[in-house]
Amino acid sequence: MQYKIAMTRLLAALFLVLSSPAMAQTIEGRASVIDGDTIEISGERIRLNGVDAPESWQRCVADGKEYRCGKDAAFALDDWLAAARPTRCEFVERDRYGRMVGDCFRADGSSVGEWLARSGWAVDWVRYSGGEFADAQNEARRNGRGIWRGAFELPCEARARRARRKASC
Template sequence: MRKWGLILVLAGGAEAQVPASVSGIPTVTDGDTLQVRGVKVRLHGIDAPESSQTCTRAGRAYGCGREAAFALADLVRNKTVTCTRRDTDRYGRLVGVCSVGGTEINRWLVQQGWALPYLQYGGGIYSGAASQAKSAGKGLYAGTFQNPWDYRKNPAAPPSNGTPRVTATPTPASAATPATSSVTYANCAAVRAAGKAPLLRGQPGYAPKLDRDNDGVACE
């Protein structure tokens, strides 16, 4: 009994360190994560593409993670945001619903197509908003994309600023994929001649020298 009592006290103490609500002018970490008055806030019920994530639109790759973050930043720039806690996640962040100027940020991001309902964590309330965004071809729905939760599971995906990547079970050496460094291109002309342009960071043949603006997309 004493052991279980100690565990409950420690768990309660950890959550007590996260405030029930917080207000202030925020900074944006990525499309679903804010920092308000030093408190890290993960938006409840939604999942936006990671800051390093790319998607396709009109047949071309683009930084959908950055665009989602820019959309959020434009919405809250120099404005007071209020976030109410719904939970505390395993990384110690406040998981909450935030609003700015009468607009619920969580729902707005889904309505604009820059975030998806995170059904595993109470996102079902945003399914209708997602259907509207999809029908209108907004945000991510203007092209093709990988679900953010699947992207985080990929060990080849570049690091992001928001939710830490899920640690995958190591692949046995006998089944390992050949190293991508075995494919190299002298320049973008060679990439195009091979029919591989554009190259995304993590794909075979990608190299920083081919990515002049360092946006994760080479030979655009």
């Protein structure tokens, strides 16, 4: 009898581990770009882990002129993802908005977060990345790519300013 109870408990624990979001949730498919750091696959919104891209409404300055850097980041991401479909995302956690936060990769294995930082369309969000994309960001900065070709406000600071609250980045 004790053997059956022990086996039942073991199977229940194994089921919980294997059915947890971290173990079970990998999503793959054609990605639709929502903004520079958020995509959607099969109806699931996915916030890209460890990077922070300009908001769609955000403007930056390059060559003395304002431009819609948030829109440019989203368009660049869309073009890059379209070159090697499908996109695969591995679950990291759920954010406060209920979105899946994930590490995402193109069909050729390229990291979406690393590409965004290296191309200059997002910054390494050390709070969540642990500095994983720092080298890629530094390369973009040195070469004046994306938002690094001029002046910009960090996306987390722009969101805070717009919401009239203190930035938490």
